[in-house]
Amino acid sequence: MPGLLVLLGILIFPIIFTVRLSFSGWDSFNPGLDFIGMENYIRLFTDDKRFWESFLRLGFLSITTVFLQYIIGFGLALLVWKEIKFKRFFRVLFLIPMMTTPVIMTVIWRTFFHESLGPVNDFFSLFGMAPPWLSHEVLALVTVMIVEVWQWTPFMFLLMLAGLLSLPKEPFLAAAIDGASSIRKFIYVTFPLMAPISIGAIIIRLIEASKIMDTIFVLTSGGPGTSTETASFYIFIKGLREFQIGYSATLSFTYLIIMIISLTFIAKFLTKIFMKGDAE
Amino acid sequence: MKTLYTTLKYSAVTLWSMFVIAPFLWAISTSFKDFNSVTSGVSYIPWLQFEPSFEGWKVLIKPASEGGINIVEPYFNSIFVTLTSSLISIILGTLAAYALSRFTFKAGFVKNSDITFFFISQRIMPPIVLSIPFFLMLGYLSLLDTLMGLVMVYIVLLMPIAVWIMVDFFNKVPREIDETALIDGCNPYQAFYKVVLPNSIPGLIVAGMFCIIFGWIDFFFAFILTFTEVQLLPVAIVALNSSITPWWSLSAAALVSVAPLIVVAFIVERYLSKGNLSGAIK
Numbered sequence: 117m118p119g120l121l122v123l124l125g126i127l128i129f130p131i132i133f134t135v136r137l138s139f140s141g142w143d144s145f146n147p148g149l150d151f152i153g154m155e156n157y158i159r160l161f162t163d164d165k166r167f168w169e170s171f172l173r174l175g176f177l178s179i180t181t182v183f184l185q186y187i188i189g190f191g192l193a194l195l196v197w198k199e200i201k202f203k204r205f206f207r208v209l210f211l212i213p214m215m216t217t218p219v220i221m222t223v224i225w226r227t228f229f230h231e232s233l234g235p236v237n238d239f240f241s242l243f244g245m246a247p248p249w250l251s252h253e254v255l256a257l258v259t260v261m262i263v264e265v266w267q268w269t270p271f272m273f274l275l276m277l278a279g280l281l282s283l284p285k286e287p288f289l290a291a292a293i294d295g296a297s298s299i300r301k302f303i304y305v306t307f308p309l310m311a312p313i314s315i316g317a318i319i320i321r322l323i324e325a326s327k328i329m330d331t332i333f334v335l336t337s338g339g340p341g342t343s344t345e346t347a348s349f350y351i352f353i354k355g356l357r358e359f360q361i362g363y364s365a366t367l368s369f370t371y372l373i374i375m376i377i378s379l380t381f382i383a384k385f386l387t388k389i390f391m392k393g394d395a396e
Numbered sequence: 397m398k399t400l401y402t403t404l405k406y407s408a409v410t411l412w413s414m415f416v417i418a419p420f421l422w423a424i425s426t427s428f429k430d431f432n433s434v435t436s437g438v439s440y441i442p443w444l445q446f447e448p449s450f451e452g453w454k455v456l457i458k459p460a461s462e463g464g465i466n467i468v469e470p471y472f473n474s475i476f477v478t479l480t481s482s483l484i485s486i487i488l489g490t491l492a493a494y495a496l497s498r499f500t501f502k503a504g505f506v507k508n509s510d511i512t513f514f515f516i517s518q519r520i521m522p523p524i525v526l527s528i529p530f531f532l533m534l535g536y537l538s539l540l541d542t543l544m545g546l547v548m549v550y551i552v553l554l555m556p557i558a559v560w561i562m563v564d565f566f567n568k569v570p571r572e573i574d575e576t577a578l579i580d581g582c583n584p585y586q587a588f589y590k591v592v593l594p595n596s597i598p599g600l601i602v603a604g605m606f607c608i609i610f611g612w613i614d615f616f617f618a619f620i621l622t623f624t625e626v627q628l629l630p631v632a633i634v635a636l637n638s639s640i641t642p643w644w645s646l647s648a649a650a651l652v653s654v655a656p657l658i659v660v661a662f663i664v665e666r667y668l669s670k671g672n673l674s675g676a677i678k
Contacts (some may be wrong), residue, residue, distance in 0.1 A: 121404060129529070129533075130521075130525070130529040130533075131521075131525075132525050133527055133529040133532075133533075134525060134528070137528065141485065150595045179417075188412070192409070192412060193493070195405055195408060195409055196409070200405065200406075200409070201406075204665060206409055206413065207665045207668065208661050208662055208665045209413055209416055209417070209667060210412070210413075210416065211417060211661040211664055212658055212661050213416055214609070214661075215613075215654075215657035215658055215661050216654045216657065216658075217613040217615065217629075217653065217654060217657075217661050218613060218615070218629050219630045219633070219634050220633050220634075220650045221419060221632055221650070221654070222631075223633060223634060223636075223646060223650055224419050224422065224423045224650050225419060227422070227426065227643055227646070228418075228419055229423055233434060233435065233438060235412075235418075235422055235438055235440070236439065237438075238438035249548065264658070266416070266419070267416065274664065274668075275655065277668060278668060279609060281668065302523075308617070316401055323519055323520050324519075326522065327522045327523060329522070329523065329616060330522065330615040330616050330619075331503040334634055347522075348522045348523070348524045351525075352527075353525050354525070355524065355528050356527070356528070356531070356620060359530075361528055364524075364528060364530060368522070368524060368525040368528070369525075369614075371525065372520075372521060372522075373520075374524055375520060376520065379515065379520065
């Protein structure tokens with residue numbers, strides 16, 4: 117099919133272009149595709165602590181939020197899987213945050229966490245506290261995590277619930293005949309059966325979480341200082357704020373390579389954990 | 397034991413529901429405030445704690461010349477861009493997915509599964525990596541700040557989703573169906589749109605839904621690739637955020653823009669309960 121080839125062309129072009137750009141010194145003083153060799157890469161590996169810090173922060177942020185999302189999402193899916201009153205109401209409600217535009221909700225969250233006029237601190241003021249949610253280094257990170265968990269747990273919930281609903285009935289019948297308690301049923305039947313779906317869901321969410329950028333842009337703009345800056349936000353600043361396009365292409369390409377390698381490792385690691393539970 | 401479990405179950409569900417609802421309630425309450433009720437301290441309930449005002453809602457439909465926020469135009473822009481690009485990426489994505497699922501491609505060591513993976517790997521790429529080539533590319537085609545340019549970019553973003561869901565779906569439609577159609581004298585194209593396609597409607601709906609969600613909620617590309625001529629909804633609302641922050645109209649605008657996709661949540665739930673979705677998402 118020729119259509120397929122055209123599509124491949126459209127999709128592969130940006131990568132090749134990025135690689136080419138990463139060897140050029142394109143910035144606002146000197147626009148154009150010249151060739152400066154490895155200069156950008158040398159700068160990245162010797163003289164850019166901020167990038168690596170933002171990368172570590174991104175790793176921390178995405179792994180913790182995805183872990184929380186998995187636990188909460190799986191838990192909620194289990195809760196509304198079987199008989200519960202208002203089942204459909206809860207299911208719809210739990211899906212809603214995923215359908216809302218992250219930036220727009222983040223604008224609302226910003227007012228929600230406002231230090232003197234927001235309801236969160238209204239609550240905390242009952243205990244005589246006023247945590248500076250958005251202007252304290254650690255708390256700002258916590259706020260970003262809360263917003264992320266709110267926004268994307270529904271995605272995990274959806275995948276896990278769809279998985280639970282498609283499970284075969286026989287193993288559960290067998291377990292019921294053996295008189296297994298519900299906790300044992302979960303450990304020996306539900307969880308192993310859900311393992312492949314869990315791995316898939318976690319990987320998808322890690323991919324999406326690593327791209328986190330607009331939430332941070334609106335909520336904290338990477339601040340205070342650089343305390344909530346993630347890798348993609350840093351690339352954004354370098355590329356489209358300071359117009360060091362060549363250098364930011366270098367960052368992007370390095371970022372892409374690291375992401376692919378680390379995701380492969382994480383996938384292997386997850387398979388090991390989940391499948392080990394299967395063998396026992 | 398049983399009652400304890402039930403109590404725990406319901407309290408967990410209720411607790412999470414409250415967390416989900418909280419920002420919406422806050423936004424609804426804020427949207428009826430005016431300057432005084434926002435700045436005079438935290439309040440929640442209209443009439444009791446503050447005098448409701450409809451300024452936040454009125455300002456949305458006023459033209460900019462009368463001090464309003466023009467949200468109607470970005471709204472239609474957003475709808476147009478989302479629907480057009482979803483439609484095109486579903487069509488292209490479905491065709492590509494069908495090809496990947498039914499025919500064998502070989503180019504050296506590259507096989508079908510590699511091509512499929514290549515499509516999915518597009519989602520791994522952070523938007524920022526794509527944004528710079530896109531920015532320069534659209535600039536070169538003088539499509540920056542136009543609806544056309546945005547539609548093009550969104551097709552590239554959404555098509556992997558469509559391909560990914562549809563490949564999975566076509567793989568589940570038994571091959572015998574096509575073969576029977578071919579024996580009955582259909583050519584491959586007829587076999588596709590008369591026989592295979594009608595069998596994949598649930599997959600198409602799921603893929604369409606995901607395309608619409610991810611198209612509608614994108615902010616980053618709209619933010620980078622447009623300036624003044626064309627504005628999409630998320631960009632328009634975030635722009636409000638940077639000014640002196642009229643919280644009331646901000647909340648009203650946010651609610652209006654979030655509303656249409658909540659309908660999608662109902663559709664997803666219906667498919668979920670019928671069990672059609674489970675096959676499509678893996």
